[in-house]
Amino acid sequence: MRQTGNQSTMASVSPIPQIVEEGAAVGAPPAFARWAKLGAWLERMGERLNPILVKECRQSLKSRQFAITFALVLAACWLWSIFGVTLIGPSIYYSGAAAGTKMFEGYFFILAVALLIVVPFGAFRSLADERDDRTFELLAITTLRPRQIVAGKLGSAIIQMLVYLSAVSPCLGFTYLLRGIELPTILLALGYCLLTSVGLSILCLLAGTVALARQWYSLLSALMVLLLIGNFGFTISGEVGIVMGSSVLNYGSADFWHAVGGFLLAHVSYDTLFFLAATARLTFPSENRSTPLRIAMLSQHLLLTFAFAWFVTRIASNATRELAPMLIESLTPYCILLTIHWYVMGAFMTGETSQLSDRAKRGLPQSFVGRAILTWFTPGSATGYVFAVANLLAMTLVVHAVLLYVWLDPGLRMQATLSAGRANFDRTSQLNLLLFGYAAFYLGLGRIVTGALRRVATVRMAGAVMLNVLLVLVGCITPLLIEEIFAGRGRWSSGYSLLYVFNPFYSISSSQSSALSGQIELALVIVLGSASVVFLANLRAVAAELRRTRVAAPERVAEDDAALAVKPVAIPVTPWD
Amino acid sequence: MISTPSTTSSGPIIEVRHLCRYFDRAKAVDDISFSVKRGQVFGYIGPNGAGKTTSMRILSTLDQPTSGDAYVDGFSVVDDPDRVRRRLGFMPDYFGTYSNMNVVEYLDFFARSYGLRGDDRRRALNYVMDFTQLESLRYKPIGGLSKGMKQRLCLGRTMVHDPAVLVLDEPAAGLDPRARIELREMIGRLASDGKTVLISSHILTELAEMCDIVGIIELGKMLAVGSVADIQRSQQRHSQIRVRALGGARPLAAWLGERDGIRQITAEGETATFIHDGDEQSEADLLRDMIAAGFRVAAFGSQTKSLEDVFMQVTAGKVQ
Numbered sequence: 001m002r003q004t005g006n007q008s009t010m011a012s013v014s015p016i017p018q019i020v021e022e023g024a025a026v027g028a029p030p031a032f033a034r035w036a037k038l039g040a041w042l043e044r045m046g047e048r049l050n051p052i053l054v055k056e057c058r059q060s061l062k063s064r065q066f067a068i069t070f071a072l073v074l075a076a077c078w079l080w081s082i083f084g085v086t087l088i089g090p091s092i093y094y095s096g097a098a099a100g101t102k103m104f105e106g107y108f109f110i111l112a113v114a115l116l117i118v119v120p121f122g123a124f125r126s127l128a129d130e131r132d133d134r135t136f137e138l139l140a141i142t143t144l145r146p147r148q149i150v151a152g153k154l155g156s157a158i159i160q161m162l163v164y165l166s167a168v169s170p171c172l173g174f175t176y177l178l179r180g181i182e183l184p185t186i187l188l189a190l191g192y193c194l195l196t197s198v199g200l201s202i203l204c205l206l207a208g209t210v211a212l213a214r215q216w217y218s219l220l221s222a223l224m225v226l227l228l229i230g231n232f233g234f235t236i237s238g239e240v241g242i243v244m245g246s247s248v249l250n251y252g253s254a255d256f257w258h259a260v261g262g263f264l265l266a267h268v269s270y271d272t273l274f275f276l277a278a279t280a281r282l283t284f285p286s287e288n289r290s291t292p293l294r295i296a297m298l299s300q301h302l303l304l305t306f307a308f309a310w311f312v313t314r315i316a317s318n319a320t321r322e323l324a325p326m327l328i329e330s331l332t333p334y335c336i337l338l339t340i341h342w343y344v345m346g347a348f349m350t351g352e353t354s355q356l357s358d359r360a361k362r363g364l365p366q367s368f369v370g371r372a373i374l375t376w377f378t379p380g381s382a383t384g385y386v387f388a389v390a391n392l393l394a395m396t397l398v399v400h401a402v403l404l405y406v407w408l409d410p411g412l413r414m415q416a417t418l419s420a421g422r423a424n425f426d427r428t429s430q431l432n433l434l435l436f437g438y439a440a441f442y443l444g445l446g447r448i449v450t451g452a453l454r455r456v457a458t459v460r461m462a463g464a465v466m467l468n469v470l471l472v473l474v475g476c477i478t479p480l481l482i483e484e485i486f487a488g489r490g491r492w493s494s495g496y497s498l499l500y501v502f503n504p505f506y507s508i509s510s511s512q513s514s515a516l517s518g519q520i521e522l523a524l525v526i527v528l529g530s531a532s533v534v535f536l537a538n539l540r541a542v543a544a545e546l547r548r549t550r551v552a553a554p555e556r557v558a559e560d561d562a563a564l565a566v567k568p569v570a571i572p573v574t575p576w577d
Numbered sequence: 578m579i580s581t582p583s584t585t586s587s588g589p590i591i592e593v594r595h596l597c598r599y600f601d602r603a604k605a606v607d608d609i610s611f612s613v614k615r616g617q618v619f620g621y622i623g624p625n626g627a628g629k630t631t632s633m634r635i636l637s638t639l640d641q642p643t644s645g646d647a648y649v650d651g652f653s654v655v656d657d658p659d660r661v662r663r664r665l666g667f668m669p670d671y672f673g674t675y676s677n678m679n680v681v682e683y684l685d686f687f688a689r690s691y692g693l694r695g696d697d698r699r700r701a702l703n704y705v706m707d708f709t710q711l712e713s714l715r716y717k718p719i720g721g722l723s724k725g726m727k728q729r730l731c732l733g734r735t736m737v738h739d740p741a742v743l744v745l746d747e748p749a750a751g752l753d754p755r756a757r758i759e760l761r762e763m764i765g766r767l768a769s770d771g772k773t774v775l776i777s778s779h780i781l782t783e784l785a786e787m788c789d790i791v792g793i794i795e796l797g798k799m800l801a802v803g804s805v806a807d808i809q810r811s812q813q814r815h816s817q818i819r820v821r822a823l824g825g826a827r828p829l830a831a832w833l834g835e836r837d838g839i840r841q842i843t844a845e846g847e848t849a850t851f852i853h854d855g856d857e858q859s860e861a862d863l864l865r866d867m868i869a870a871g872f873r874v875a876a877f878g879s880q881t882k883s884l885e886d887v888f889m890q891v892t893a894g895k896v897q
Contacts, residue, residue, distance in 0.1 A: 044695075047694045047695055051686055051689035051690045052690075054686070054689065055675070055678075055682075055686045058677070058678065058682055058686075059675060059676070059677045059678060062677040063676075063677055133673065133674065133675060133676070134669075134671050134672070134673045135673045135674070135675060137639050137669065137673070138669075138673045138687075138734070139690065140638075140639065141637055141638055141639060141662050141665075141667055142662065142687065142690035142691050142738075143659065143662055143663055143690065143691050143692050143738075144690045284638065284658045284659075285641055286641070286655050286656055286658070357655065357656060358653075358655075358656045359655070359656040359657065554651075554653070554656075554657075556650075556651035556652060557652070557657060557660070560652075560660060
């Protein structure tokens, strides 16, 4: 049996089984024929399903854990139905306002246990089981792509969610019939729960990819249990908020749906990022694992910026100009969110190695414009550093553009300076520049230290990320120690001084105090100066990564690609073919 | 439909070039190179911890080399693992079976995972079931299979996508004699079907029968590669020769004692036994001289070393 003729050889050894689906339709009564056609169609669709999804469904629906959980969910619903109705008593017939809500909360709690704890932890376990059963390696060497593996596991989790939801749905319908709770509120609460469950399942799958290494398993299991239980309380309180606040929620308002859309987008964007991260962890090391993640990070930045731009245009409209101070204030969370985003992502990106495999080099941009724009999306710690700094710089430009826009518009400026004069503008600008400076400084320093350590020891990405965190901690703790040693116990609490210039948290919180404006301005100069020095120190590594050029795929790969591109010749199977 | 490899390289199907794999300071694989031609059965021999499994895992794209590379059908295991995976089936030294699954579901899952769809998949499953004789156990839960049956199932899984290369790590380990013989027969059938098989085993007699070439590895280094006969010859710098001379062996023994490169001569009746330092050519010269000297030689034979003897001679019994 050779490669070139594998199918035909198999056929010669083992005759082709008769295909019965289509034959069954011929000559059968119309009703049966329709069913046979449907069966054949379903089978064809089944062929397209993700193999992992098929396997996981086969396994999990037969598993004892699923059977027990499903039975418990049903039993709990029955018990709550009896207990709840008994509790409400005869008033159930006329005081429906409270009855529906009360019963819904009970059912939601039962459903949430399955959706927010059992299903996500099952997703985490499903990857860990692959390690325990020693099947992961067998899976890894198939032609399945890592994306298919993660998507299959996620698909199985979603199917389990839907099975649990379908089991509880008659009870939820019952709460609507009791009155007191509107259909949009029920759907909103369920959507919120399902979305959270999907997000948690993806996060658990990401943790599961890390837990494939035995040393992380116990720690991550404990962390996941804590996260799921903690999140359970949070989601339940969110649901209570939705149900309790349903009377004030205006489902007809565009703002309400904009807010829901924004929440949904933010959720989906992080779900996508975690999904891609889980996929990257399962991808073979020589492949380019970084570019899809960088695209996702940038997309999140753009999403937040577009949401913010939408907010700015709303405020800038004539009807809401009195909200101009709020516009300036809203720049603070925008800056903080994006700085955290890019600092965390930057810590991972600067933890990448500078070596690029030949495989990854095959996809490097070639043209001048391509190299100028797309090089920053290619793997490498230096390109990652520049990518993070460039995005932080873009954030700074957006913030200052908004400040300038408000300042140049007399109406908006008047509203924005009514209470505190120019101070709001200055503080926001300082905060933004401090955030930018600290992130650029610590990320750059982290990259340099990691690179130096890698010359003498193996530093993995997790180690590089920890190193970044450690540097910030050193920046925070060192001034305290210095003051403790030189000024004596208790003196360090005297207030902000330039000794604390590398403590980002203290400097940023102090930047909001007008009394310290002089010191903060000096701190800002030092931080931006240090960030510039660190950036320049990184330029050599950046230049080295920029010099990488595309390598051609080996001839053998080109041959194979050409052969795969040729469609196979259809083999005639009937006299009419 | 699976992206069935439709081209083949003209060179060796497996080529390992200066492969190294270090785990901190331990050199699991240390600069090994060898190649295997299409359709050959390559036996990988070495003591436990010699680096067999590590190099097989690298070849199967489960691990990355510290340096060097390996090629399967011309594709690098480092840079083109996806193309290698389409052409290679790996059977590790563990079963790797799923719970809550029966035999056909298990094979069906792996067939789907290799991209086989519709009739192609059904044909592949039927072929594999037939080949491994698991048809009667089609719906049996995997948990209830015997070790031998599980090993067959794993072989079936390895070959379900019809790979050109099969890498089998200790496939006969822990099997009873019957299961071992059946497995050997199956591997023999695969080889006769033109598959390239790279197999590691501790049962050297079986390997000697099965393999076209063998590689002996110890402490991560490849000590010898070649056909069993070649290795035997290269390792055999001296041979034990037995000669039957009509009319008595004592004069022959005396004659032999005067020659260089001959030692430990014993004579008993018509048979003389001695150690001869030299290659096959030198043995032929000795026989010619013996006849020329007037001895009536009725039998002349040198005892070749078995693969086990060669293995013991080549390796020092060290492990990492």
